[in-house]
Amino acid sequence: MKKFTKLKSGAAPLVLGLAMVSAPAYAQDQDVQDADAVDEEVIVVTGSRITNPNLELSSPVGVVTSEELELRQTNVAEQFLRELPSSVPSIGSAVNNGNGGSSFVNLRNLGSQRNLVLLDGRRYVPADTTGRVDLNNIPLAVIERTDILTGGATTTYGADAISGVVNFITKQDFAGVELNLSEQITEQGDGNVFRGDLTIGANFDDGRGNVVLSVGYQDQDAVFQGDRSFSEFNIGSFTGAAGGSSNSVPANLRGPVSAQINADGTGLDPASSNLFNFNPFNIFQTPFERFNLFSQGRYEVSDAVEVYAQASFSKQTVSTIIAPGGSFFNTYSLNYGNPFLNDVIGQAICAGDDIDPNTDGVQARTPAQCQLLLDTPFGPTFDNDGDPNTPEVANPNYDTVNLGIRRRSVEAGTRNSDFTSTVFNFVVGARGNITDSITWDLSGGYGESERIQRQSGFARAARLQNALIATDATTCVADPNVGATAEAGCVPINLLGPLGSLTQEQIDYTFSLTQQVITATSLAQVNALVAGDFGWGITETPISFAVGGEYREFGATRRSDEASQTPGAVVGGGGAAPDITGSYDVYDAFGELVIPVLEGMPFAESLTVELGARYSDYSTAGTEFTWKAGGAWEPIIGLKIRGNYQRSSRAPNIGELFTPVATGLSNLGSDPCAGAAPTTDATLRAICLAQGAPAGSIGSINDPVAGQVNVTTGGNLNLGTETAKTWTVGFLAEPAAVPGLAVTVDYWNIEVTDAITTPAPGDASDACFIFNRDPTSAECLAIRRNPLDGSLSGSAADTPGLPLNLTNLGAIETDGIDLSINYRTDITDNIGLNLSFNGTWTNKNLFQATPGSLNRECVGFYSVNCPSIQPEFGFSQRTSVTFNDEFRLSLLWRYLDGVEYEPAQFAAEVAAAQLANEDGMGNLLPVADQDCPDFLGADPGGCIVQPEFLNIGAEHYFDLTGQWEISDNVQLTLTIRNLFDNKPTNVGSDVGSTAFNSGNVYPSSYDALGRRFAAAVKFSF
Structure with a gap:
């Protein structure tokens, strides 16, 4: 019967089943091999190009084994990487509104663009213009282990590795057949996940060659927020009450009148009296379907030369689902004779319609004049004599009104985006020996990625405008003064009616069109390496070296249809996607030395110095020189002290350079111009007016709806390279007195200067309203408001909102300590115990967008400025008990x-x-005039975040797994995730970034799915 793998005591840093281990920076198999056996294999050393397996280098590397992924029943790489204490959640399966169809990793919370993802030590084709790798494409079925080096690694791997690298190492020389089938489902009966993988490998020609082929399929269902009690209803973080969007049904009106149409559509209620609860339509787990292929092979042409190749293919679809769309916060022109505008609502609109904006106050029509407009069923011109052969004349009783009509199109269904990605990546190369101790490796690779986004359920602004100029329920009328055309097929739309008033014909004309955006990337690379040792050194152990060169060419494009790239053309789409085209190439030369200085001496069993340098020449950013210096000192057997210092750099990526400036959405909880504050503060009023708020809106500007505001940002061709200083110091202890115990402690420190950053939304707002409180200051004038209602929401065509300019003015600084404790022992002859602990304490993570902005701390905090949660301390601890080497019970x-x-x-x-x-002037207003009564007491009044949403308590999750070796060929694994069905803490829906604060909780950090069950069976032959 097949047995569970047992480790020898010398392999304690790689204890089976660990969550993540900070281990020496060299690779080992699960069974420790003798030196001769190791020399016959290709060694992948993460953190160095030197391939000597006997070296323990200065950079701590964490390891996640394939056995650990089996215990967790992990299906995609992003799932386990976001749970590592050394990372924070990035875009993944729990992100719905803000998911671009790819999943990423974010080491040390420095941004997913500052870490590098490798496959067998080589770059993989990126998914988008930022150069990031989509983790959904990593073939976990053939991954032997995952190495995580958290700290600068640009000297070894080039730019993008400021915060570290994630290196997926595939199984080498796999022979046999392995079939894996798994199924997962939540206790609620939703969120089903099926995965199947078939891997076939064989050796041939007396072991001179090996080939492997793996085929996989995965299908994952959605989990809706409406199916969880804590997220069924939207809760306002600032009010504590049922919240939602003022883009509701019936419509909210803004402009000449601020009110909401009542439930039957006959009259008006107070504004925003019936907010739309968008939560039930949104999802906690994105639907996902994937088909992937992976193959690799090698063949010894001669004793001195081996050729090899690797190829992977993946086609996947990630779907996002958000609440029904509508007219949102755009301003539309409505003709007073519109057939769907009744007299009650029409008279109220007309009474607030200022026909002479150059005169103070509202210059309104009389009720009789308004009624004449309402009774006029004609367009801007009409046939006055009944003769179709004579020209039409101007209609003196025709007029339009500019009106914000916020109407949710529930009848049209949800807004859906399907992201279909097709990726292939291949590598071919040859390697061999120059001498007995020096090897060479020459390889070339090429990959392409194409991601097609198809959107449905979104309205087109032009069609909405056309449909709002009508003489009757079937006839649209052209009005060039407001940009309306009598387009063929136009159907007048009833945005002023109750739920159910949108007909299928209206939906088909306004909402039935789809949008498409295609993002394509390519990566070509050539790598050359000579590594080994000189055969001599200061000590008996020779000096090891690696020298090499790389060439990379990265290209990326984004192509959008006309509607997608036109600002404001797609209503409720989150901003335009203008075309992007860019490319760059880079030539690298690098070298490394590992110099044993002392060995076998008192207080110096070994002392090793490690040096490295890389010279890079970018076609876009010029030349860069990075270097590292480190060392490891073993004063006594079983104790190794190590340290490493690096100067790292990152050149701007294609997106940061070439993305056109465009207006999209971000998050902001409150607007200083909202409410009555500008009516009593003359300076604030002047600022709001200078930013484009109309005088009539002062005193009635709304806070950001659903916590979202317009922001304008884009690339910057003048960007330079950002630099970083990273250093680590720590120790590895394996005391002889406690066999099987390994402890590592490492302090890390990363400081990024000239950082390529944009301000946080709070920074852009504070720059005006706190630090430069002057209506003539550049910081205040850069904010541009809705010309109709003065808010920071509206059409991208006329409301730029907050400026989030991309510059090299940022600074980032973070440091902390990683702790790893691993222990293995045999309790009896038949019972084995494995214990592992991996924790990270983060001291600080400071971000300063510009020298004059706040040096913002985000460790332990959440807000719109600190998107993804980074706790001060987190850990993973696994306890595994093995019985007779045939059954394992494991608790994470x-x-x-x-x-x-x-x-x-x-x-x-x-x-x-x-x-x-x-x-x-500092004088307190009478209570009756105050906007925020007792805002720090029992009644915050919607002005600050509610007290109950100011904290998220410590969270403990437990996963229980049982694993049986049923026979030599069959293994069964059963897992209960979130054993005690912990629910996430409710903090309301608009306390943070939309991508991470969703459904009143933070579902990427805290489990929103609840208890779930997983079963997997593995057949091996």
């Missing part, structure tokens, strides 16, 4: 430290609330 314990609402953001909200209660 994950811990996340408590976090709280960002104090800096809370202080800004308190300051704004205080202004709302003062007359602009």
Whole structure:
């Protein structure tokens, strides 16, 4: 019967089943081999190009084994990487609104663009213009282990590795047949995940060659927020009450009148009296379907030369589902004679319609004049004599009104985006020996990625406008003054009616069109390496070296249809996607030395110095020189002290350079111009007016709806290279007195200067309203408001919102300590115990967008400025007990430290609330005039985040797994994830970034799916 793998005590750093181990920076198999056996294999050393398996280098490397992934029943790489204490969640399966169809990793919370993903030590084709690798394409079925080096690695691997690398190492020389089938489902009966993988490998020609082929399929169902009690209803973070969007049904009106149409569509209620609950339509787990192929082979042409090749293919579809669309916050022209505008609503609109904006106050028509307009069923011109052969004349009783009509198109269904990605990547090469101790390796690779996004359920702004100029329920009328055309097939739309008033014909004309965006990338690379040792050195152990060169050419494009790339053309689409075209190439030369200085001496069993340098020449960013210096000192057997210092760099990627400036969406909880504050503060009023708010909107500007505002950003061709200083120091202890025990402790420190960054939304707002509170300041004038209602929401065509300019002015600094403890022992002859612990304490993570902005701390905090949660401390601990080497019971314990609402953001909200209660000269207003009564007491009044949403307590998750070796050929694994069915903490829906604060919780950090069950069976022959 097949047995579970047992480790020898010398392999304690790689204890089977560990969550993630900080191990020496060399690769080992699960069974420790003798030196001769190791020399026959290709050794992949993460963190160095030197391939000597006996070296323990200065950079700590974490390892996640394939056995650990089997215990977790992990289906895609992003799932286990986001749970590592050394990373924070990036875009993945729990991100719905903001998911671009790919999944990424974010080491040390420095941004997913600052770490590098490798396959067998080589770059993999990126998924988008930022150069990031989509983790959904990694073929886990053939992954032997995953190495995670968290710290600068650009000297070894080139740019993009400022925060580290994730290196997926495939199984080498696999022979046999392995079939894996698994199924997962939540306790609620949803979120089903099926995965199947078939891997076939064979040796041939007396072991001179080996080939492997793996085929996989995965299908994952959605989990809707409406199917969980904590997310069924949208909760406002600032009010604590049922919340939602003012883009609702019936419509909310803004402009001449601020009111909401009542439930039967006959009259008006107070504005936003019936907000739309969008939560039930959104999802916690994105639907996902994938088909993938992986193959690799090698053949010894002679004793000195081996050729090899590797190829992978993946086709996948990620789907996102968000609530029904509608007219949102655009301004439309509505003709007073519109057949769907009744007299009650029409008179209210007409009464607020200022026919002479050059005169103070609202110059309105009389009720009789308004009624004449309402009774006029003609367009801007009409046939006055009944003769079709004579020209039409101007209609003196025709007029239009500019009106914000926020109407949710529930009848048209949800807004869906399907992202279909097709990726292939291949490598061919040859390697061999120059001498007994020096090897060479020459390889070339090429990959392409294409991601097609297809959107449905979104309205077209032009068609909405056409459909709002009508003489009757079937006839659209052209009005060039407002941009309306009598387009063929146009059907007048009833945005003013109750739920159910949109007919299928109206939906087909306005909402039935789809949008398409195609993102394509390519990566060509050539790598040359000579590595080995000189055969001599200061000590008996010779000096090892590696020298080599690389050439890479990266190209990326984004092609959008006309509607997708036109600002404001697609309503509710989150901003335009203008075309992007860019490319660059880079030539690299690098070298490394590992110099044993002392060995076998008192207090110096070994002392090793490690040096490295890389010279890079970018076609876009010029030349860069990076270097590293480190060492390892073993004063006594079983204790190794190590340290490493690196100067790293990152050149701007294609997206950062070439993306056109465009207006999209970001998050902001409150707007200083909202409410009555500008009516009592003369300076604030002047600022709001200078930013484009109309005078009539002062005092009635709304806070950001659903916490979202317009922002304008894009690439910058003047960007330069950002640089980083990274260093680590720590120790590895394997005391002889406690066989099977390994402990590592490492302090790490990363400082990025000239960082390529954009301001956080709070930074852009504070730059004006706190630090440069002057209506003539550049910081204030850069913010541009909706010309109709003064808000920061609206059409991208006329409301740029907050400026988030990309510059090299940023600074990032983070440091902390990693701790790993691993222990293995035999309790009896038949019972074995494995214990592993891996934890990270993060001291700080400071981000400063510009020298004059706040140096913002995000460790332990969440807000719109700190998107993904990074606890101060987190760990994974696994306990595994093995019985007779045939059955394993394993418990994984994950811990996340408590976090709280960002104090800096809370202080800004308190300051704004205080202004709302003062007359602009520091005098407190009468209670009746205050916008924020008792805003720090029992009644925050919607001005600051509610007290109950200011903290998320510490969280513990437990996963229980049983694994049986049923026979030599069959293994069964059963797992219960989130054993105690822990629910995420409710913090409301608009306390943070939309991508991560969704469904009132943070579903990427905290389990929103609940208890779920997984079963897997593996057949091996």
